[in-house]
Amino acid sequence: MADAERKLADGKARIDFNTDPSRYRHWKLKVEGEVATLLMDVDENAPLFEGYQLKLNSYDLGVDIELADALERLRFEQPQVKVILLRSGKPRVFCAGANIRMLAGASHAHKVNFCKFTNETRNAIEDASENSGQRMICVVAGSCAGGGYELALAADHIILTDDGSSTVALPELPLLAVLPGTGGLTRVTDKRKVRRDHADVFCTTEEGVKGKRAVEWRLVDEAVPNTRLDQVVAARAREFAAQSDRPSGAKGIALTPLDVRASADSRSYKYVSVEFARPERLVTITLRGPGAPPPADAEAMVAQGAGFWPLALARELDDAILDIRLNEFDTAVIVFKSEGDPAAVLAYDAFLDRHKDHWLAREIILKWKRVLKRVDLTSRSLVALIEPGSCFTGTLAELIFAADRSYMLVGRHDGDNRPPAAIALSQANFGPYPTANGITRLQSRFLADGGAVERARASIGTMLDAEAAQALGLVTFAPDDIDWEDEIRLFLEERASFSPDALTGMEANLRFGGPETMESKIFARLTAWQNWIFQRPNAVGEEGALRRYGTGQKPVFDRKRV
């Protein structure tokens, strides 16, 4: 299921996104006080799929799953870590980028979703720097090419060894006829603000750029001779650490393994259930509200650790989404449902808001932000069904606004004597969870009418029934029990009948109205072009550059400029 065309090297049927440092094959994580070192040392004999080796610190999704895990742990388990040093554990090579044989053999769907995940991991690095006080310094010795340099670009500061041979390079175009698509082109122009003609030269120069020119062209921040390297790295670590607001004395919480029970048609976590209706190309994700009121204070939250409901739910939802994205390509629609006490969810929002200056509450809010962005970027049609017994309030209401559309039942289902469904907003809907394009989901929903956002804000805390929710513009349709089943069924059947590609393109446009940011440009301008190129024979055809790389045969190109 993971990729119909290939077998996972571990013999399993699904890609597993859960790991921990004891199982890492590719990274070494060392923490010394406020500085952590993340050492990339890829085991070439531990690829995710059969059929290739991960030479020269090249990576596949398996390598990136470990990196993403390490970054999460640094946030939650090491609150005192203020600086991350990203280095290579191999001599003469920092990182050769995404593994080319893996790419050449991967299905289009895997390739695109692999790139999406690696993009999200790099965005998470920047989020940690911007919002969580955890800055990254990348120390490049040896060759740093393609995805390797794109990883470096996610850091705050790039130090290049000035040894006459260490280089940074984006050789994708000359070598492989694809783009530096993991944010590379966008970060070169928009983050590092390299002059566009220099960027043109750089991105067409297979051998890369070293030393002084790399600094002059803003590709790295400094080029430092080997003799001074340790000293400069230590100095920069101290400087960045001094700017951090992370708590020096705090003790982290353990990100304990997710407890997930999987059957052929379901995945069941503590607060999330996933049901696959494969003949209908449908997945239903049900989120459950908290079983108890919020703890008394921040210390009690820390004591609950990974069991604290908002954190547990966020981690489970994240895992469920990733599992669908990369293991269930045939899914057309994800249905979001919820079960629980609407007021209890709001109580947790209020708790997090009250403690938002506490490091752990801040991390949990930021985690939800990232998970919700992951939902926005998931190329499946998303719908929220709001029925009696549900708890789509506050943070969970963001799923209504992330969805392509929503249906809220007016009144009750025949024979169900629970009270009608209600939704309610909290402060969480008005700031902490911006989308990739930098605005809240409600701002994005009401681009035409700032007044609608204010009317929604005025309703904070009020339980809204279907009519009230519709009057405020918060849900798409509000059918009653007579129409509900038919209307939902028709929608789901219709969605499953449409071209999956056209839906992906449409949703990638309609979900991101309004402004763009560097992050949203990566997923829009850059990724969309890369996906196009990933379809073109010049890259992926029998005679294309990606297929022919390493064979000694030159690629043959269709010379038409499109």
Next chain:
Amino acid sequence: MADAERKLADGKARIDFNTDPSRYRHWKLKVEGEVATLLMDVDENAPLFEGYQLKLNSYDLGVDIELADALERLRFEQPQVKVILLRSGKPRVFCAGANIRMLAGASHAHKVNFCKFTNETRNAIEDASENSGQRMICVVAGSCAGGGYELALAADHIILTDDGSSTVALPELPLLAVLPGTGGLTRVTDKRKVRRDHADVFCTTEEGVKGKRAVEWRLVDEAVPNTRLDQVVAARAREFAAQSDRPSGAKGIALTPLDVRASADSRSYKYVSVEFARPERLVTITLRGPGAPPPADAEAMVAQGAGFWPLALARELDDAILDIRLNEFDTAVIVFKSEGDPAAVLAYDAFLDRHKDHWLAREIILKWKRVLKRVDLTSRSLVALIEPGSCFTGTLAELIFAADRSYMLVGRHDGDNRPPAAIALSQANFGPYPTANGITRLQSRFLADGGAVERARASIGTMLDAEAAQALGLVTFAPDDIDWEDEIRLFLEERASFSPDALTGMEANLRFGGPETMESKIFARLTAWQNWIFQRPNAVGEEGALRRYGTGQKPVFDRKRV
């Protein structure tokens, strides 16, 4: 050459972008005082290519070439026109959008460049409204679907006949498995600010939306019963005209036919020469400076009309670029050269700046803005070669900054006793010609360093030799005569050897660093996704929706979501 797979219906080898109202087959242009009516009345028997009919006011590139021509003429020939009414000349149909059989039979390169041109035409409608006081009211009676509604979306105001049957629709996704890619999705969210869940319903509803719901969902501005239609249209025309700053009494200039002589390997205009070196996949465009100083005053400019050098040059360059885009797909690189007196070009910039409040000077400046944007969006590698005898100053220097890179000779070529090349900036480089993303080309070049823009501004009017230009960051490389030929040759050979697709994707990213606007989003987010879909078997394969449309057979989709 126009499209290797098809024959032009007129029997010619190249698509011709020049036309005039006497030759229109598809549009009727009627001017009454300050209101013009542009009537779409497509001749189904006059398609651009053989093999299809243009039924139901559907369009192909030929229809759009006439529309673009009519819009240009309304600006230059009818300065008193303040409002354009866009209507259909056919009963029961406004416009059925891009012709599906044309799309199904077109090469990928033609399809992409057709969409680019139609996008530019719609952007020009919005530019006329925003900057030239010429507002457009679209009056929809009958069915207005797909590209038809996308055309309506370019207007300032959409009036839908409320007759129980007139509808607006974007049926591309359900019907054809492609996107409303001519700005449709972006304008729905970013211009009309339709709520995204409503947009989702609208874009998946084949039959469209009519009357009251169309107004409520912001898809149109008003729905008016037939009995009141004429009255409402007249009232709106008066209201919009009252807001216009176009000169009521002015007399227009005639956009006389371009004088172009074409041979197998060249196109020669009065101020522009185009040379094709097809074995090298190279086109050289040489722009010639003015033959005389600027006229004494605005009246003299009007008297010169289409012969006025800046206008003549802009029209010729525009035609040359379009000819290459759609007739010379194998071209890898466009080389820009210039010949003339650098000071004379600056004198014209000063003249236009002095008279920028005169309607004609304003139109000419806006025309240059559009032509330069067309250059930015041309998917060929662009290079400016700056040598002795050239006149890349002011407005013409924008081509240096539009290029992917530039080379400026230090000193002279051996045996050439002309003075070394010089460039110079004018006010024109600091405002009037923003790119699609809303900033000047110099701001885009110096994203890292606003100071560099200010240093460049301080040099206005100063003739800069190669070293000075390079010190200011205005050119990429400044080789001397010893290196010049080899360096240029290597660059051109290298560029021609790369994958054309990867270059297109790379340039579409590196040329547009920094902010995005609605316009740039159309070309980035929307177009890139549409281009991807235009490659996918679900749309264009043998069993795809675009191929199977109208055959009675249902399309067969690969169900994988990517």
